[in-house]
Amino acid sequence: MKKISLLLFFVTALLSCGDDDERTCRFCSSDQTPEFEICREPNGNASVNGEDTGTNYQAYLDDLVVAGANCGG
Structure with missing residues (x-):
């Protein structure tokens, strides 16, 4: 019974991680600059107006804010 409970826990944990693969965007x-769109791609990179930057999303966003950009949610 303990093995089944452990297996169910791992299956549930794996299924709940699926949301990380979604593309999320903000302006x-x-x-x-004029308004532009920045997105977190499923691979974790930032894309700007559809072009993958090859840079981690959070690092790219943090740099934009430090440089004076206003990024809504």
């Missing part, structure tokens, strides 16, 4: 703007 950013700054004084120097």
